[in-house]
Amino acid sequence: MIALVDCNNFYASCEALFQPKLIGKPVVVLSNNDGCVIARSAEAKALGIPMGVPAYQIDTQGVEIRSSNFALYGDISGRVMRILARFSPRQEIYSIDECFLDLPDDIDLRTLAHDMRATIRREVGIGVGVGIAPTKTLAKAANWKAKKSGAGVWVIDSHKSRQELLASMPVDEIWGVGRKHSKRLISWGIQTALDFTEKVSEVWIQEKMSITGVRTWKELRGKPCILLEDITPPKKSTMVSRTFGTGTDRLNDLEEAVASFALSAAEKIRKDKLAANTITLFFHTDFHRKDREQYSPSGTTSFFSPTNDSFTIIQTALTMLRGLFRPEFLYRKAGVMLGNLVPADEVQLTLFDTGESPARKQLLLAMDAVNYRFGKETVKPAVLGVGGKPWKLKQSLRSGRFTTCWDEIVEVRV
DNA sequence: TCTGGGGTCCTAGGACCC
C-alpha cells in the first residue's frame, strides 16, 4: 500500500507556528515579489480568497498577510519529512509539503496513519492529512477525501471503498488531470473520477490524453503504473528567474540581475555536483501591460564542455544579454536556465579542452565555503554590482527566519 | 500602480542518416 501524507495549508501553518497570534485568523502568504496569493489558512479559504489572485485585488480587512519565507518553510518541511521517514524505509519526497510512503498491507493502516498525524502534531506542530491506497493516484484521491471529509485519514482497501470515493470525486480533482483535460472531459459527460474509470476505454483515453492519461486511468482502476521513486533521480535542468520589483530599461540593471541569477544557478548545480551543457537566458517586458509593445527574447548557448564554473556561466549569460538587449523597452523579468545537466565528475572534455584549472576549482570551493558560512554573496563577482538595486524584489512582509538564522530566533520572555 | 517560481514528461514535425 502507498500513503500520501500532505501538510494542511503548509505555508500558512508554518507562519502560525512561531506567531501564535495568527492561530484561528485568516492568513495569506504571497508569492515572490508580494505578487499573488500562494497559500491560505483555513480561515482565509473560508473568506473566499481564491488561490493565485493578485494581492492588490483581495480585501485585506482583518487578513494577516505575509511575504513568502522559504528558509522557514524548507526547514519545517525537513522536520516533517524526517519524522515520516521513521514510519517507512521507502519514502519519496514529492514536494515541499507532501511525501509518498511505502507501507505493508498486513498492518492496521488506520492506526498507523493516526499515529503519524499525532507525532507530527506533537513534534512539529503542523497538521497533516493521510491518504492510503494501492496506487499513488488512488493515495492522492484518498488524501483528497481525508481533507474534504475532515476525517484527516482515508484508506482505500476494498473495491467498494474505491468505487464510493471515486463516485464522489469530480474529474478535475484527479491527480494528473489538469484544467484543459478536465474541461474537455466534462464536455463529454465525464463528471466524476468513477465516470473516468468506467465510461471510457483505454484506447479512447490514449487518443485523447496520450500515455500519461492511460497511466492515470489504470492507476485509478487499481493497477500501479507510477512507481515510488525513493531514490531521487538527478535533476535535468535548473532555473533561477525573478520578476523585478520595478521595470527597468537600463542595461546595467539587467546585467546585475542576470549575473546574480547565473551565479545562483551555478551555485545550485555545484551543490548537486552537476555540470551544465547548455545555458538559456530569457528576459521580457511586462506581459500584463496590454497597451504596450512586448519584447521577449531568449537564447540558448552550448558550453565548450560541461561546466559549473560561476565565471564562465556569468560571462556566457552576459554575452547573450548584450546581444539581445534593446534599450527601447521596459523590462520586468529575467531568468537563467542551466540544462542538460550531467554529473560533474563524469564530464566529457572536448579534444582541445583541458578542463578547469585546479586553481579555478579551488577558488570556487573557497567562495562557496565563505558564502555558506557568512551568508549569500559575501564574496561575489563585481559585475553583480554593489549598493541599491532598483530591480530587487519587494518582500515587505516577511516573517522571521525563526529556525535557520540566529539573529531571528524567537525570543521567549518569562 | 499592482499578476511567482521551478520543474517533468509527451508528442509531432523537421532534419538528418543509410
Add this chain to the structure above:
DNA sequence: TCTGGGGTCCTAGGACCC
C-alpha cells in the same frame, strides 16, 4: 502515369505537478 523503407535526434509547444 509510375520515385522505398527504416531509423535517430532535436526542438517547440502543450499539459501537467507543486
